[in-house]
Amino acid sequence: MVYVEGEEKMTEIALQLQHVSKRFGKHQALDDVDLTINRGDIYGLIGENGAGKTTIMRLITGLSPLQKGTITLLGQTSGPKYRETLNRVGTIIEAPAFFPHLTVMQNLRLVAKQKGIVNPDEVDDTIELVGLSEKEKSKAQKLSLGQRQRLGLGIALLGKPDLLILDEPINGLDPEGIIEFRRLLKQLNQASQMTILISSHILTELYQVSTRFGFIHRGRLIKEIDKTSMDEANQSGLMVHVDNVDTTSQVLDRLRVGKFTVIDDKHVMIYNLVADAGLINRELLTAGVRVSEIERREGSLESYYTQLITDANKQEAN
Ligand SMILES: Nc1ncnc2c1ncn2[C@@H]1O[C@H](COP(=O)(O)OP(=O)(O)OP(=O)(O)O)[C@@H](O)[C@H]1O
Numbered sequence: 161m162v163y164v165e166g167e168e169k170m171t172e173i174a175l176q177l178q179h180v181s182k183r184f185g186k187h188q189a190l191d192d193v194d195l196t197i198n199r200g201d202i203y204g205l206i207g208e209n210g211a212g213k214t215t216i217m218r219l220i221t222g223l224s225p226l227q228k229g230t231i232t233l234l235g236q237t238s239g240p241k242y243r244e245t246l247n248r249v250g251t252i253i254e255a256p257a258f259f260p261h262l263t264v265m266q267n268l269r270l271v272a273k274q275k276g277i278v279n280p281d282e283v284d285d286t287i288e289l290v291g292l293s294e295k296e297k298s299k300a301q302k303l304s305l306g307q308r309q310r311l312g313l314g315i316a317l318l319g320k321p322d323l324l325i326l327d328e329p330i331n332g333l334d335p336e337g338i339i340e341f342r343r344l345l346k347q348l349n350q351a352s353q354m355t356i357l358i359s360s361h362i363l364t365e366l367y368q369v370s371t372r373f374g375f376i377h378r379g380r381l382i383k384e385i386d387k388t389s390m391d392e393a394n395q396s397g398l399m400v401h402v403d404n405v406d407t408t409s410q411v412l413d414r415l416r417v418g419k420f421t422v423i424d425d426k427h428v429m430i431y432n433l434v435a436d437a438g439l440i441n442r443e444l445l446t447a448g449v450r451v452s453e454i455e456r457r458e459g460s461l462e463s464y465y466t467q468l469i470t471d472a473n474k475q476e477a478n
Pocket residue numbers: 184187189207208209210211212213214215216
């Protein structure tokens with residue numbers, strides 16, 4: 161295993177790309193990508209069409225040969241041991257892979273056999289887990305798009321992988337299906353510390369499920385950030401406009417509102433608000449602070465992403 165020394169605990173790295181580049185003819189699809197996913201992360205990979213997300217996933221899983229750089233997967237770097245380690249990885253890349261003329265149950269049994277799964281209950285449990293019990297006798301070709309995604313997820317989950325790689329897995333799911341899918345990913349992640357790498361165009365959804373993000377732009381990984389740090393950088397919370405930031409700080413401390421920062425002599429930003437805005441207003445007034453405005457600032461993954469891309473484009477232009 162690979163460990164990084166943290167301040168308080170040792171973090172286990174599940175997957176690491178170092179200086180990974182990939183060319184298709186003259187096209188530089190990936191350019192010196194460094195990416196680190198810790199065990200237990202739900203890592204949201206974000207980028208526009210053609211940015212290189214699928215290419216990264218194909219390189220990790222050996223579907224496409226690595227030309228330059230190093231990939232370390234669950235402690236293995238290359239060669240036969242790396243290929244063996246791929247048995248501990250479940251994937252849906254591009255489209256879920258199954259036999260259309262076989263039923264849900266037959267598809268899963270076939271994959272279970274290929275994976276050497278001996279526990280006969282695992283197929284049944286998986287069907288239930290992905291919500292396909294009513295469709296277990298249906299042929300895969302008769303399934304809706306969302307049901308196919310679930311079947312793909314079921315196939316990926318057989319063998320209880322340590323790492324799940326999902327390329328645009330919520331494409332085709334209806335809103336209810338998306339919510340269920342999110343719940344399932346969180347459950348898998350929390351119950352068994354399953355590490356998940358997921359790409360999606362639906363940023364609001366990716367935001368809700370991910371614990372860490374990687375932003376890829378024209379083949380370069382321009383930013384990696386934890387959700388908590390992104391939220392802070394994104395300034396999501398309440399901006400309080402006041403005439404006295406010292407007294408305001410004392411009041412906020414007393415109210416235990418959570419984390420806040422004095423921005424300047426007129427503004428205090430409260431993050432991750434745990435108190436009611438009305439109460440804060442009243443308490444500040446009682447303490448003699450003039451509050452001219454309490455403004456909710458909604459930082460979003462979209463706004464963060466847009467800003468990153470704008471900065472990256474500016475840098476490229478210079
Ligand atoms: N086999 C290939 N041959 C030639 N070019 C390729 C090949 N596979 C990918 N590319 C190119 O590499 C770039 C990255 O493609 P990739 O599929 O990784 O993007 P993506 O971020 O997954 O995009 P999308 O969100 O559209 O799926 C694109 O410009 C694509 O055209």
